[in-house]
Amino acid sequence: MPNKELASPLGEAKVPLLLPPNHVSTTNEDEEEQKLTRKVWIESKKLWHIVGPAIFSRIASYSMLVITQAFAGHLGDLELAAISIANNVVVGFDFGLLFQFGVIGTAATLNFSWWALTFGLFGYTVWGGLENWYYRILILMTGNLPNAEIAVDALSICMTINGMEMMIPLAFFAATGVRVANELGAGNGKGAKFATIVSVITSLIIGLFFWMLILILHNKFGYIFTTSKVVLDEVSKLSLLLAFTILLNSVQPVLSGVAVGSGWQSYVAYINLGCYYIIGVPLGFIMGWVFNQGVMGIWAGMIFGGTATQTLILCWITLRCDWDKEAEKAKLHITKWSDRKQQLR
Incomplete structure (x- = not known):
């Protein structure tokens, strides 16, 4: 009996007290993966609380134009071209002129005179609407x-599909700006960076889905708007450019949202207008008329010269950003504003 009692502690001592290094590292990696997954899930929930309603409201509003164009397209090619110009050019220019009009209008009573306000406001809204007019100019050209x-019919169908899908990245534009601004305001630079990564990847995944959908259904989606074989063939040719436009536009608005949330609006405004009108429009004109590539050349020049250049510059700015420094700046601004409010009281 005594021998057996002594044997049991010796037997227990044979069990290793320390785990092998490989096992410890594997456990730590699993824990890190679980933490990362949980962080992505939490950030995605915060993002979709803003994105979901924004997508619904934007698509519901834009659907009126799509349905009108679809009905007109089945009446005839001329009717489709007419309603397309009305929807994409006339209405589009109206949206540009009305961009942020209400916000400025509320401050009108504080300005020195109504006429000064009118001319100043007109210049401001026209300048802000230039980005919105970029693709309207494509139809005019x-x-x-x-x-x-036929060219206007086919292009307007592609622009309508692009505009409908664009409501999703625009919702991410708004949501990303809110999330980044919230994190920077809280002094959390790493949180702002993480929110940016989650937003860009989520929007890019959605963009890849629609990119693939357009390539698969390149000769089918045109039937929503017309049954004319000539127009459908032209739409099928343009579908490749449409797919890459959707893919690029899944990233660019999100990066613009990051810029808005970080307070870089003025820089991004000049980048946007420079890429669109100094690079994109001239390149589209050269490819369309000088090289006789027609509508394909105009669109390709404006996409790869304007939108792609803009996206690359925004990517470069975002990657170079020192998020901790931006968070310090945001906290400093908040402190200054709070001090001013206390002094006014």
Whole structure:
């Protein structure tokens, strides 16, 4: 009996007290993965609380134009071209002129005179609407090509599909700006960076889905708007550019949202207008008319010259950003504003 009692502690001592290093590192990696997954899930929930309602409201509003164009397209090619110009150009220019009009209008009573306000406001809203007019100019340029009716029909169908899908990245634009601003205001630079990564990746995944959908259904989605074989063939040719436009636009608005949330609006405004009108429009004109590539050349020049350049510059700025420094700046601004409020009281 005594021997057995002594044997049991010796037997227990044979069990290793320390785990092998490989096992410890594997356990730590698993814990890190679980933490990262949980952080992504929490950030995604915060993001979609803003993105979800924004997508619904934007698509519901834009659907009115899509349904109108779809009905007109089945009446005839000329009717489709007419309603397309009305929707994409006339209405689009109206949206540009009305951009942020209400916000400025509320401050009108504080300005020195109504006429000064009117001219100043007109210049401001026109400048802000130039970004919105970029793709409207594409349709105007296409209208001067040979066989303009078919070209405008096909391009307007692609622009309508692009505009409908664009409501999703625009919702991410708003949500990303809110999330980044909240994190920077709280002094959490790493949180702002993480919110940016989650937003960009989520929007890019959605963009890849629609990119693939357009490539698969390149000869089918045009039937929503018309049954004309000539127009459908032209839409099928343009579908490749449409797919890459959707893919680029899944990233660019999100990065613009990051810029808005970080307070870089003025820099990004100049980048946008420079890429669109100094690079994109001239390149589209050269490829369309000088190299005789038609609507494909105009659109390709404006996409790869304007939108792609803009996206690359925004990516470069975002990657170079010192988020901790931006968080310190945000906290400093908040402190200054709080001090001013206390002095006014």
